[in-house]
Amino acid sequence: MRKLWLLAALAALLSCASEKKQDEGASKALVIFYSQTGATRAVAEELQKQLGADIEAIEAVEAYDGDFQATIQRSQQERAEGVLPEIKPVEADLSQYDVIFIGYPVWFGTFAPPVESFIKNYDLSGKRIITFCTFGSGGLDSSTADMQRALPDADVVMGYGVRNARIESAPAEIEYFLKSNKMVEGEVDLLPDYSAPQPVSEEEIAIYDAACGDYPMLHAQPVRVGKAATAAMTYYLYEAEENGQMLKVKVQVGNEEGAKPEFTEVLRAI
Helix, strand or coil: CHHHHHHHHHHHHHHHHHHHHHHHCCCCEEEEECCCCCHHHHHHHHHHHHHCCEEEECCECCCCCCCHHHHHHHHHHHHHHCCCCCECCCCCCHHHCCEEEEEEEEECCEECHHHHHHHHHCCCCCCEEEEEEEECCECHHHHHHHHHHHCCCCEEEEEEEEEHHHHHHHHHHHHHHHHHCCCCCCCCCCCCCCCCCEECCHHHHHHHHHHHCCCCCCCCEEEEEEEEECCCEEEEEEEEEECCEEEEEEEEEECCCCCCCEEEEEECCC
16 A cells, blocks of 8 residues: 555656646656666666656666676675675766656666665655666565665655566556556556465466476476456466475466466565
């Protein structure tokens, strides 16, 4: 309920900002992001387009320009040494924005180090911060919680996340996210609450396996599941066990005949 209240308040704020923009010619929403492979940039640019917001990239002075393994090794070394990468100065005047969308790839379950440098180097007190991210399996929930702890004087709200393997779905999902939270005009079929979790059936196990079986980093086995549906899609929220840890795994299936189940996100205990 708190998230819904915050998002409703954000909608009102964005609406006021939009009216003020027309009067003063100034935007009160900023999309700022770090992207290494281009996936987070694609999401940021789609958000900027649909919101009509300003946009800026966070850039590391020494770019993470190696391959995946080189990036992981450098990031692990920086974490072990307690070092953050230096970033180039941000050009946007942050004092002019009430709402800031902060985007990043998820590394080690949280926002990439250049974003940590940004939030430590700039005053975001009193701002409404909306997170968005790209990831291999999940991390929107855990990274948002980390940002809430890092920015106790800002109003940090969990926004939108998408798996890198599903980046082509981002434009439609961003539109749904923005409209369903009244950040832009338009009506959508709102997703109802998930049903109470029940022990999984053989059919529900088959749906889970079809969605998640090809992802090598997820070995959790489904135990229970809750469901919700719109006219276009059925959503499954599985409770799954992996090495004694309970995870929540999101899967969705289009309601049209022959639609394939899609693994969309892992929610890990925070």
